[in-house]
Amino acid sequence: MAFREEGRQMRLRRTGSVPPDARVRHYDELAEASQVAVAELADRPRTAPESADLEDGDVVKFTDYYRIRAR
Amino acid sequence: MSDSYVIVGDGIAGASAAETLREEAPDAEITVITEEGESLYNRILIKEFAKGKLPEAPISIHDESWYDDHDVDLRLNTLVVDVDVENDAIRTHEGETIEYDSLLLAIGGTPQQLPVENADAEGVHHFWTFQDARKIKESVEDADRGVIVGAGLLGIDFAAICGAQDVEAKYLMRGDSWWRYALSNEGAEIMHEAMRERGVEPVFGSGVDHFEVDDDGHVEAAVDPNGERYECDFAGVAIGLDFNTEILEDTPLETDDGIVVDEYMRTNVDNVFAAGDITEFYDTILGERAQNGAWGSAKEQGTIAAHNMIDHGSEPFEWVSSYSITHFDFPFLSFGHPTLGDDSVEATTDEGEWRRVALKDGRVIGGVLIGDLSPQSAFKQLMREKRDVSGQRELLMEPGFSVDDLVASTEH
Ligand SMILES: Cc1cc2nc3c(=O)[nH]c(=O)nc-3n(C[C@H](O)[C@H](O)[C@H](O)COP(=O)(O)OP(=O)(O)OC[C@H]3O[C@@H](n4cnc5c(N)ncnc54)[C@H](O)[C@@H]3O)c2cc1C
Numbered sequence: 001m002a003f004r005e006e007g008r009q010m011r012l013r014r015t016g017s018v019p020p021d022a023r024v025r026h027y028d029e030l031a032e033a034s035q036v037a038v039a040e041l042a043d044r045p046r047t048a049p050e051s052a053d054l055e056d057g058d059v060v061k062f063t064d065y066y067r068i069r070a071r
Numbered sequence: 072m073s074d075s076y077v078i079v080g081d082g083i084a085g086a087s088a089a090e091t092l093r094e095e096a097p098d099a100e101i102t103v104i105t106e107e108g109e110s111l112y113n114r115i116l117i118k119e120f121a122k123g124k125l126p127e128a129p130i131s132i133h134d135e136s137w138y139d140d141h142d143v144d145l146r147l148n149t150l151v152v153d154v155d156v157e158n159d160a161i162r163t164h165e166g167e168t169i170e171y172d173s174l175l176l177a178i179g180g181t182p183q184q185l186p187v188e189n190a191d192a193e194g195v196h197h198f199w200t201f202q203d204a205r206k207i208k209e210s211v212e213d214a215d216r217g218v219i220v221g222a223g224l225l226g227i228d229f230a231a232i233c234g235a236q237d238v239e240a241k242y243l244m245r246g247d248s249w250w251r252y253a254l255s256n257e258g259a260e261i262m263h264e265a266m267r268e269r270g271v272e273p274v275f276g277s278g279v280d281h282f283e284v285d286d287d288g289h290v291e292a293a294v295d296p297n298g299e300r301y302e303c304d305f306a307g308v309a310i311g312l313d314f315n316t317e318i319l320e321d322t323p324l325e326t327d328d329g330i331v332v333d334e335y336m337r338t339n340v341d342n343v344f345a346a347g348d349i350t351e352f353y354d355t356i357l358g359e360r361a362q363n364g365a366w367g368s369a370k371e372q373g374t375i376a377a378h379n380m381i382d383h384g385s386e387p388f389e390w391v392s393s394y395s396i397t398h399f400d401f402p403f404l405s406f407g408h409p410t411l412g413d414d415s416v417e418a419t420t421d422e423g424e425w426r427r428v429a430l431k432d433g434r435v436i437g438g439v440l441i442g443d444l445s446p447q448s449a450f451k452q453l454m455r456e457k458r459d460v461s462g463q464r465e466l467l468m469e470p471g472f473s474v475d476d477l478v479a480s481t482e483h
Contacts, residue, residue: 024129026115027395027402028366032448035393039402039444059129061119062397 008056009047012038012066015059022067024059038062073098076380077161077171079151081105082114083366084347085177086133087373088380093141095381102144102169104151104161107200110135115366117204118228121211122235130201151178154322156340173380176319176330176338176345177373180312180364185220189282194290195306198225207307211236214305218242218293219271220279221309222249224364224394224405227262229307231398234269241301242266243277243293253409253439255417258425261441265399274301282306312364314349327351329362334387336376344380346372355389356454357436361408368392391451404444407437407454418468426468433461446472453477 018024027035034051041048042062054060056070076092078085081103089103111133119125138145146163153162160170182197184190194214196207211217211232217240219229226242227249233240242249248259249266263273277299283292292302314329324338325331330345334353337344347369354361363369371390378386396403401423412429419425424442428435428450435453440446450467452474453460460467466476 018125018129020126020128022129024113024116024125026113026366027397028115028393029113029370032451035444036448039447061116061125063400063402065124 008050008070010037010041010050010054010056010068010070011045011047012041012043012060013069014043015065015067018059018065022057022059023055024061024065025054027060027062030054030060038066042066073100074172075100075170076102076173076175077169078103078175078177079105079161080175080177080179080347080349081107081111081133081145082177082179082347082369083111084179084349084369084373084376085175086111087370088175088177088346088377089141089143091374091377092380093143095377100144101142102146102171103138104146104149104163104169106148106150107202108148109201110138110145110147112201114199114201117201118198118232120201121198121204121208121232123208123212124235151318154318154324154343156322156324156343159342171342173342174344175373175376175380176343176349177347177369177376178315178318178345179348180314180329182225182309183311183313185279185308185310187279187281189284189290190308192282192284192290193288194304195282195308196229197308198228207232211238211305214238214303216240216301216303217305217307218279218301218303219307219309220293221307221311222246222251223309223311224250224396225309226307227266227396227398229309230266230271231269232307233305234266234271234398237270238305240271240305241293241303242271242273243279243295243301244273244275245278247275249273253405253429254427257419258417258427258439258441261401261423261425262403265401274299279308312348316349327360331360334389335379335384336372336388337379337383341383344376346376352388355387356391356457357408357411357431363390363392365392365394389455391454393447393451401442402440402444404440404447405438406440406447406451407435409437409439412436414464416464416467420468420470424470428464428467430460430464433459435460435467443470449474 222244393406417427428438
């Protein structure tokens with residue numbers, strides 16, 4: 001398990017292309033709390049606390065491809 | 072001597088069981104056997120590969136080194152043909168016998184063929200494996216016109232693939248709407264419109280009577296029971312699954328549609344367990360036997376089965392399954408058992424937003440959300456808590472519904 005900084009916020013950015021080395025997750029693979037966060041953050045200029053099963057750089061397939069930025 | 076665990080199937084259910092067993096039983100012998108030629112991959116992303124949106128690499132989950140690193144004996148391209156529960160052994164197609172102390176059957180299902188002429192012609196596709204996805208992609212990239220059959224969750228993947236690959240398609244449905252067992256016409260119409268926008272035309276009161284083929288045996292048309300002929304060079308058929316229970320026919324293992332297990336994923340034979348799509352499990356939330364066909368549920372069942380293989384009765388499966396459709400610019404989510412129940416309530420909550428909740432004995436047992444997924448946690452919570460919502464069902468349709476609304480109104 002990668003070291004995770006406490007208190008990071010994540011947001012979602014639409015991404016046109018998926019890098020071959022990215023970890024890609026389908027919405028249905030995510031824990032319920034992450035699903036709620038993804039549905040909430042997609043296409044909105046909002047942030048939420050970083051989810052346990054998502055990491056900076058992950059790509060999530062929801063209604064589009066979204067890249068997670070956690071800072 | 073250490074315990075030996077044999078897992079048949081390296082889909083998400085079998086693989087998550089292997090992972091859990093290795094964590095909890097560091098010295099155990101673990102063997103994973105799969106008929107497929109590749110180890111665990113992300114079955115719910117292969118449609119994105121077929122759409123041309125995703126390369127192969129991110130779809131792999133466990134490469135073969137994972138099995139070495141975790142000291143798991145992986146057997147690819149190996150079909151289990153017989154289970155001998157009296158002697159605690161399985162037999163492979165090559166005649167090898169492998170003994171076990173505890174066996175997990177995570178063997179899933181196989182897509183059904185249409186029982187019509189030329190249902191196996193070149194260009195007629197079924198969709199379950201990564202190999203299927205590669206063939207679909209190749210075939211759809213060369214196609215101009217497509218036909219899709221099967222008005223359910225896998226059929227709509229074919230529709231999205233045709234849409235993404237610029238194939239003009241007819242989606243032939245027997246009834247008058249898509250997934251009519253879970254949605255009313257009003258909800259389904261949102262889905263129909265999204266298909267049309269992608270060049271996929273739903274055709275109702277139709278279906279396939281037979282396929283026509285050219286001189287090379289390649290599909291060239293589907294003819295429906297009304298005699299309408301739809302030319303196509305690609306056909307996608309997703310009419311349901313046959314669960315892979317044939318290998319259990321001569322065993323005392325109880326099967327119905329799938330393998331019958333209790334809430335601990337154990338069959339009627341003490342050291343034989345099952346997990347994933349193949350199970351007909353006792354659903355503690357529904358209060359009766361049920362089947363799920365979803366990734367999250369299969370993964371959880373694999374984990375739970377592993378816990379109970381080590382210590383039976385240690386952890387029951389208590390899970391509200393869900394399944395989304397992410398092909399369109401609005402989200403769709405079905406949860407629980409949306410096709411069951413004795414009552415339902417539905418509403419359009421905003422433009423393009425629709426929801427339906429299925430109820431049984433006054434309790435929420437499933438539903439469908441289109442456009443607005445925000446009540447998903449509240450509905451799943453109501454299911455887990457088995458809350459009686461009779462007399463308050465209309466509240467479930469309020470746009471910002473939360474469980475607290477219900478508590479407040481109950482207390483009043
Ligand atoms: C195209 C597609 C799209 C999907 N989309 C979604 C989605 O968006 N969301 C969602 O939640 N779910 C989705 N699903 C469903 C989801 O993928 C399944 O519910 C889940 O993968 C089931 O996992 P499993 O391990 O139970 O079975 P499977 O993944 O089917 O694994 C069973 C394995 O056992 C092997 N096997 C069977 N019999 C034998 C034998 N006798 N010997 C050796 N090996 C054997 C099979 O070859 C197979 O590899 C989709 C499925 C498909 C096909």
